[in-house]
Amino acid sequence: MIPTITAFESSPDRGQGLARDMRVRWALEEAGQPCDVRLVSFKAMKEPAHRALHPFGQIPTYEEGELVLFESGAIVFHIAQHHAGLLPQDANARARAIMWMFAALNTVEPPILELQTAKFTEGDKPWTGERLPLIKDRIRHRLGELAVRLGEADWLDGAFSAGDLMMVHTLQRLRPSGLLDEYPSLAAYVARGEARPAYKRAFAAQLAVFTGKPPAG
Amino acid sequence: MIPTITAFESSPDRGQGLARDMRVRWALEEAGQPCDVRLVSFKAMKEPAHRALHPFGQIPTYEEGELVLFESGAIVFHIAQHHAGLLPQDANARARAIMWMFAALNTVEPPILELQTAKFTEGDKPWTGERLPLIKDRIRHRLGELAVRLGEADWLDGAFSAGDLMMVHTLQRLRPSGLLDEYPSLAAYVARGEARPAYKRAFAAQLAVFTGKPPAG
Structure with a gap:
């Protein structure tokens, strides 16, 4: 099942990759996992539909079947637990x-x-x-x-x-x-x-939201 | 193996339970696990021996055999993963x-x-x-x-x-x-x-450090 994450429709850092969706994008790239990205406006982030996912009205969120998570730390941990490459076995x-x-x-x-x-x-x-x-x-x-x-x-x-x-x-x-x-x-x-390489792919994907151009390659 | 945690020798909150060792004490009580507590002074917290355990020179730390952890969130998570009572099975x-x-x-x-x-x-x-x-x-x-x-x-x-x-x-x-x-x-x-009850036991144990009296009961 491909998870859906949320990110800023209009990134306040103009694509510098400083928003917290970058952490989740990077983790998914390290794990070799695709995701769907749903962009949300600042206005929509504070509305009930988004707050049902994220009580603090922020991004990112992570939806995978019936599981809904917020907090980048929790999302990255969830990804790391279910895929190789982000946490040691020992x-x-x-x-x-x-x-x-x-x-x-x-x-x-x-x-x-x-x-x-x-x-x-x-x-x-x-x-x-x-x-x-x-x-x-x-x-x-x-x-x-x-x-x-x-x-x-x-x-x-x-x-x-x-x-x-x-x-x-x-x-x-x-x-x-x-x-x-x-x-x-x-x-x-x-x-x-x-x-x-995983960082670079994630960075290009979040930058493409800002530039409106798909990532190269 | 009984873990050893560290706590303030002289609690800046005078035993109100606001220091971060309280989180670890509480988690251990919820899990029904004993621990040894080593008290450290503000001076000792900043010295190399303690910094080898905690690079930011703070409390709490958690030592269990060869494992050394700092960060109350990480320690509580470790306890929760290894004992029942703090994380759901689903x-x-x-x-x-x-x-x-x-x-x-x-x-x-x-x-x-x-x-x-x-x-x-x-x-x-x-x-x-x-x-x-x-x-x-x-x-x-x-x-x-x-x-x-x-x-x-x-x-x-x-x-x-x-x-x-x-x-x-x-x-x-x-x-x-x-x-x-x-x-x-x-x-x-x-x-x-x-x-x-687990909170109360943990609170009494950290208060006893301040009052110098063992917890009642």
């Missing part, structure tokens, strides 16, 4: 890969979300100029710790996993701020993720 | 329970963390008084959506699950702000969680 390594999914979403992403909120929701407030350096320092604190743990490894724990997928996509959101480039090993880590 | 219901774990940690908790950061990290800044209502409105937005989805149900999706455990604990952090009481159905949901 039980302990698998638990650690799942741990990195949670770490990306609950330890690394919150200060990054705070930076986005400051820019987009409080961008017109008189305090934002003074606050941004404080938020950036909180992000640097986490990035420094992450860089120490990554060390010279290619991925966070052995082979590429769903944990890396979530972490790479979380870190990508920092690129416009310049913060990622302050940590060359993390910038290289993100670049390794972006170099994966 | 595959779709199980995927949805895991979805609610991610929703608690990545959709509901981030604005709550922002409120804590504003109070404790930026509490002395001139803008914080004006910012707090903005942050509270962002939290209200999420709480309103969550209350609609919960409706008149006892738990988020059928029987109590690890998803409820994470959501209840996430919402508890709002109690000092008074925001939770603005949503009576969510306050009642949290109270249902707190009424569970």
